[in-house]
Amino acid sequence: MADINPPEEREKAGNRAPKGQARRPNQHNGHDSSSGDNNRGGPRNARPKAANWRRPPHKSFKQAYAAIDLGTNNCRLLIARPSDGNFVVIDAFSRVVRLGEGLAQNGRLSDQAMDRALGALKVCSDKLRKRNVHLARSVATEACRRANNGEAFIERVKDETGIVLDIISAQEEARLAVLGCHILLEDGIGPAIIFDIGGGSTELVLIEPGAPVPRILDWQSVPWGVVSLSETVGKEPEDEHGxxxxxTKMKQLVRDSFAEFAERIDQHKAPEQRLLGTSGTVTTLASVHLGLPQYDRKAVDGLIVPAESMxxxxxxxxxxxxxxxxxLDCIGHDRADLVVAGCAILEAILDIWPAERLGVADRGIREGILRSLMAADAEGYEAQAALRRIKQSGGLR
Structure with missing residues (x-):
């Protein structure tokens, strides 16, 4: 098993909400209330190290950082500025592009899917320029990992938008998701599970909570997301029995794929399991649970929901x-066909890790990228400042 624990990061974890209450986002947990929205090879770039943010701001701290996550189903952008040991979101964008549509059958990204993704990425590119972004990282996940024309698409994106996408491994995807949302994990004793249900894959990560960031004990990624699972099992029957x-077939496929992982983590189960999910599936079901007439991130992000209700x-x-x-409110046409696969994956996870409550996070990979970027940039600044001090003292000639 590969070790995907990041270097020690001295980020401020913030306060957690009492059980059963939503944790209200603010600038100290990496969000601004006006911001709105939601295994091939290893990472191409060296994993950025984090640093202590308890220091006076320097010039680059006033500048914007950006993260783009091009998934199998969605294209998402987050632009933020550092603030008091965390960050404040200044712009966000999300669009359903279904990049992985047809991939399960053809092994390729279709022309229509690539065009949809390029349209969204052009919007992202415009926002990067308008916001004068200081540093950005753009990643692509399962669809580009699996497609035999994934690399060619990455080159096309670079030529047409100027955005350089990094096809990250499942390991890096899991690490970034944990880094982006772990502060919402419910208080408790013993290991916990953080999961990310994507469009083309699902990651389960067993963590040992601790400051400043949790230690990853085990993890597994399977090629079942809301798009890939839906397409693999075929068209939805017209009758309820079908x-x-x-x-039932969907749930069994997911359970079978996670079977070895489930055996490995069984020894780590505490008397009271804790579970935190980050994905459109869990935020959508949480919205249905609350009976919201429309999606409200402030009401959902950080919510603790009874697992039986989900x-x-x-x-x-x-x-x-x-x-x-x-x-149904908060589902609509865009999610009507894919939400069932997400439900099947979620139920399979609840079978593997039978927690009584489920934490809901409307944050993940993008937030993890931003934390890594800002921390690495701050560390570089610290190193340069130390070198200047040595030179000024005459210790380096």
Whole structure:
């Protein structure tokens, strides 16, 4: 098993909410309330090291940093400035692009899917220029890892938008997700699971919580996300019985893929399991749980939900037709066909790690990237300042 623990990072963890209450975002947990939204090879760039942010700001701290996450289903951008040991979001963008549509059958990114993704990335490129971004990192995940034309698409993106996408490994994807959302983990004793349900893959990470960041004990990535799983099991039947049978097949595929991981982590189960999820699936189901008329990030990010409620909602949705699901608040047309696969993955995870409550995070890879960028930049500044002090004292000639 590869070690994907990041170097020690001295970030400020912030306060956690009491059980059953939502943790309200503010600038100290990396978000501004006005910001709105949501294994091939190793990482191409050296993993950035973090640093202590308890210091007076320097000039680059006033500048903007950006993170782009091009997934199998969504393209997301976050632009932020450092603030008091964390960051404040100044711009955000999210668009459903379905880059991995048809990938399970053809092994390639389709022309239409690439065009949709390029359209979203051009919007991101414009925002980077307008915000005068100081430092950015752009990553692509499972769809580009699996597609035999993934590298060619990366070159096209560079030529047409100027954005250089880094196809990260599943290891790096898991590490960034943990770094981006672990501060929302519920207080407790013993190891916990953080998971990320994506469009093309799902990552489960077993962590040992601790300051300043948790230690990763074990992890697993499987090629089942809401897009890949939906396409693999085939078109949704019209009758309820057929839909439920399809849903059962989905859950079994995911459970089978995680079987070895489930055996490895069984010894780590504490009397009270803790579970934190970051994905569109968990934020959508949390919105349904709250009965929201429309998505409200402030109400969802940091919420602690009874696991049984999430199971009940998942099973209810799996029996509905796509048309019936599309009429529900916070699901709509864009998620009506894919949410069932997300529900199946979530239920499989709850079978593996039967926690009584589920923490919900509307943050993940992008926030992890921003923390890494800012910390590495600050560390570089510290090194330069130390060198200047040595020179000024006459200790280096």
């Amino acid at each position: 839909r439920l049978a399809r849903y 199971r009940d909602i998942s099973q209810r949705l799996s029996g509905m037709s796509p048309c019936e699901r599309s009429q």
